[in-house]
Amino acid sequence: MEKHKKKTRLRWDRIIIAIVVLLIIVAGVFYLVKKPFKSSNVAKNGDIVYVDYIGTLENGTIFDTSIQEEAVKANLFSEQKQYQPLQFNIGQNQLIPGFENAVIGMKVNEEKTIKLNPKDAYGEYDETRILTLPRTQELNRTIIINKTFELSTEQFIQFFQKEPTQDEIFTVQQFPWQLKIISTSNNIIKIEHQISKGETVIIPGTAWNSTIDDIKNNEVQIKQNPVDGQEIETPIGVDKVKVESKVIKIISTPRIGETIQTVFGNAKVLSMNETTFILDLNSPLAGKTLIFKIILRDIQKA
8 A cells, every 4th residue: 555655646746747847848938939039130231221211400391201191291292203211222321421320220110310410411511512604605616527537446346335347337326327337457447427418417415407518538517507596495494596607605594493413413503694603512401400210111131
């Protein structure tokens, strides 16, 4: 009987130990499930990130946003703009420095509001970026070119993006007529303009007809024939043409307040007088403190 009691007690001890072990395991699993997961998936240099943003001035005026609802509310909505998260590669200096630096360390769906001084945004207003330009440009009525010209084989391939072939006739955007390869000897490609005296052409970049006025030896004279008083609509405003015996004068009348594309970047037309007009190459946000609400939508790890 005593022996039987010992066996029974031993069996219960084992059952109790098994239950305790099971409870420890269950508790551990429960702890792991309930314990907040600390993600190391944060934005860092080299990552491609997708960010929604709302940009405001210090007075609360929204000047830009990637969120359509906010653009509608702020009367900024444009059908030409795609309202979607801004994509950029951190560390590639694709955006203003303060904005890009603020995204580093953020997690997906994290929100952050930042305040940027001008030096971390679009810089201080720079008076040296104000340009005064003449309203009138002068062009020679007669253009003189050579009937033939030469390029090295390497230059030909670089310029025309193909291998030269003897007697080939081809066209390119830069010329309003055909070209012919007349020689390919000694690594020199000789090319001839396929034009004839009296022919009418339109020179790229002009808004009028021109005539092949004369061809002597290797010299071609092209006479430009704009209409005196002709008005030409341009991105900057309206150009008026004044034709004289030897020159063509183009007189620009820019639209005040218009933002235009220039070789120096975007510029705003500030003012104009009889002889000149003034462009401002500063960003409209130069010298301003900016506030951004940023929402990190996604990260593509480097």
